Amino acid sequence: MGDPEVAAVVVGAGVAGLAAAIELQRETSEVLVIDASDRPGGALRTDHIAGYVIERGANTFQVKAPMLELFRRVKLEASLVRAQPEGRSRFIFRDGRLQPVPTSPLAFLRTPLLSARGKARLLAEPFIWRGDGSGESVAEFAGRRLGAEVVRHLIGPFLTGVYAGDETQLGAAAVFGGPVALERRYGSIALGGVLGWRPGRRRGLRGSYSTADGLGPLARKLAARLAEPPALRSRVTEIRLDGRHWQISISGPAGDRQFRARRVVLATPAYETATILAGVAGDAASALADIVYAPIVGIPIAVDPRAVRSRIAGFGFLVARDAGIRLLGALFMSRLFPNRAPEGRELIQCMLGGMGWRDAVDLPDDVVLRELHADLDRILGLRSEPRTLAITRWRQAIPQPDRDHVRRIASIREALAKLPGIALAGGYLDGIGVASALASGVRAARELMRERSPA
Numbered sequence: 266m267g268d269p270e271v272a273a274v275v276v277g278a279g280v281a282g283l284a285a286a287i288e289l290q291r292e293t294s295e296v297l298v299i300d301a302s303d304r305p306g307g308a309l310r311t312d313h314i315a316g317y318v319i320e321r322g323a324n325t326f327q328v329k330a331p332m333l334e335l336f337r338r339v340k341l342e343a344s345l346v347r348a349q350p351e352g353r354s355r356f357i358f359r360d361g362r363l364q365p366v367p368t369s370p371l372a373f374l375r376t377p378l379l380s381a382r383g384k385a386r387l388l389a390e391p392f393i394w395r396g397d398g399s400g401e402s403v404a405e406f407a408g409r410r411l412g413a414e415v416v417r418h419l420i421g422p423f424l425t426g427v428y429a430g431d432e433t434q435l436g437a438a439a440v441f442g443g444p445v446a447l448e449r450r451y452g453s454i455a456l457g458g459v460l461g462w463r464p465g466r467r468r469g470l471r472g473s474y475s476t477a478d479g480l481g482p483l484a485r486k487l488a489a490r491l492a493e494p495p496a497l498r499s500r501v502t503e504i505r506l507d508g509r510h511w512q513i514s515i516s517g518p519a520g521d522r523q524f525r526a527r528r529v530v531l532a533t534p535a536y537e538t539a540t541i542l543a544g545v546a547g548d549a550a551s552a553l554a555d556i557v558y559a560p561i562v563g564i565p566i567a568v569d570p571r572a573v574r575s576r577i578a579g580f581g582f583l584v585a586r587d588a589g590i591r592l593l594g595a596l597f598m599s600r601l602f603p604n605r606a607p608e609g610r611e612l613i614q615c616m617l618g619g620m621g622w623r624d625a626v627d628l629p630d631d632v633v634l635r636e637l638h639a640d641l642d643r644i645l646g647l648r649s650e651p652r653t654l655a656i657t658r659w660r661q662a663i664p665q666p667d668r669d670h671v672r673r674i675a676s677i678r679e680a681l682a683k684l685p686g687i688a689l690a691g692g693y694l695d696g697i698g699v700a701s702a703l704a705s706g707v708r709a710a711r712e713l714m715r716e717r718s719p720a
């Protein structure tokens with residue numbers, strides 16, 4: 266007897282894989298989702314510890330159009346909980362204090378985060394000669410258009426907080442695709458923002474989101490929309506093409522198995538996708554293996570606000586490069602969403618490591634905690650030691666799209682388009698956030714559904 270056959274296999278039950286499978290189900294109920302872990306969700310993972318709801322991976326997400334459409338279709342829109350309005354205030358730690366991140370033109374003019382010269386340079390943006398951001402780093406592109414101070418004091422901290430990365434290595438076209446395109450089209454980001462603005466264009470939702478009980482439960486709800494539950498603890502080791510069928514090799518609790526499918530979505534991180542593809546698309550596999558990931562150590566802490574000198578309010582804080590702080594940033598989760606901490610306590614999600622402190626994931630707990638407490642003391646002023654709720658080490662947490670990223674991804678997609686019935690999804694392709702990962706899953710499924718396979 267031959268290997269069992271299904272219409273489609275999705276490898277990876279992170280948000281990208283779950284979205285791809287839900288989308289594929291519009292055409293067939295025979296979709297098998299396979300994941301190496303013991304639960305669906307990948308980097309969406311929530312635990313309840315001592316009355317606190319803690320996130321191990323992603324903390325909040327944006328709701329872009331593909332996510333909103335998918336959630337509406339599978340009746341999950343009502344699960345979305347928007348962050349409290351106070352979450353609109355964000356801070357940067359610089360010159361020994363937390364300073365508000367300017368969000369309006371007036372706030373930019375008033376902020377002490379930039380000198381008068383830095384502000385004048387920023388205002389000169391529409392008069393700066395047009396360049397080509399497509400091969401530049403973020404630091405080169407933004408430095409050229411907005412000035413070195415904006416890069417150092419605003420963009421640098423932002424990229425450290427979001428990408429755990431370094432603006433001199435991250436690629437402008439991948440990270441700031443919108444502004445790079447505005448410069449190309451209008452010669453200026455500011456001018457392009459005004460001239461290119463169309464009312465009613467936004468089709469996603471404003472703000473940051475979670476669900477009432479965190480992101481892990483959201484992944485479980487998505488998985489519950491599948492006709493068949495994901496096969497867990499099952500690692501795909503390789504895939505091979507046999508005529509127009511893919512042969513998928515899995516090693517799991519029941520030993521080694523093989524499946525056949527006409528359609529495959531690989532929704533695994535780039536380095537895993539590289540291994541799976543090595544035998545069938547060598548060049549694409551080595552391009553995938555070149556994508557670097559930043560490590561992260563996530564440490565949620567419980568705080569009695571009376572034991573902290575600063576007021577805990579707003580979304581959280583980022584850290585200026587010259588502040589001498591190792592912490593990448595922190596989110597005030599209990600200020601953003603209800604029921605994250607017991608009454609009278611605050612939950613602060615701290616992130617350490619990143620490209621600037623890659624060893625952090627390999628250091629013992631006490632060493633990392635000592636650094637964290639010293640940093641928190643400088644930033645918030647601790648009257649007593651906060652309580653550590655968990656320590657989660659992600660060796661390969663956040664992809665770092667470099668100057669070549671856009672070109673690299675295009676060439677990988679081009680190579681795979683030559684093979685029948687296979688597509689990639691994941692947070693390393695077109696954007697590192699949950700919303701982009703989900704959108705990549707929808708896109709992969711649609712690519713396969715569009716492809717016409719002969720009967």
Ligand SMILES: Cc1cc2nc3c(=O)[nH]c(=O)nc-3n(C[C@H](O)[C@H](O)[C@H](O)COP(=O)(O)OP(=O)(O)OC[C@H]3O[C@@H](n4cnc5c(N)ncnc54)[C@H](O)[C@@H]3O)c2cc1C
Pocket residue numbers: 276277278279280281282299300301302305306307308309321322323324325326327499500501502532533534537541561563659661662663690691692693696697698699700702
């Ligand atoms: C610490 C951290 C904090 C973050 N914070 C945020 C945030 O606040 N907001 C935001 O928008 N984004 C955040 N992100 C990014 C976001 O979580 C990811 O972009 C998104 O969840 C990626 O989804 P994915 O499905 O592409 O990959 P993943 O979630 O990594 O899922 C991949 C899945 O593939 C499985 N897998 C791997 N190899 C195999 C194999 N060989 N066979 C079978 N299965 C396999 C894994 O078990 C996993 O379940 C954060 C990420 C991390 C790590």
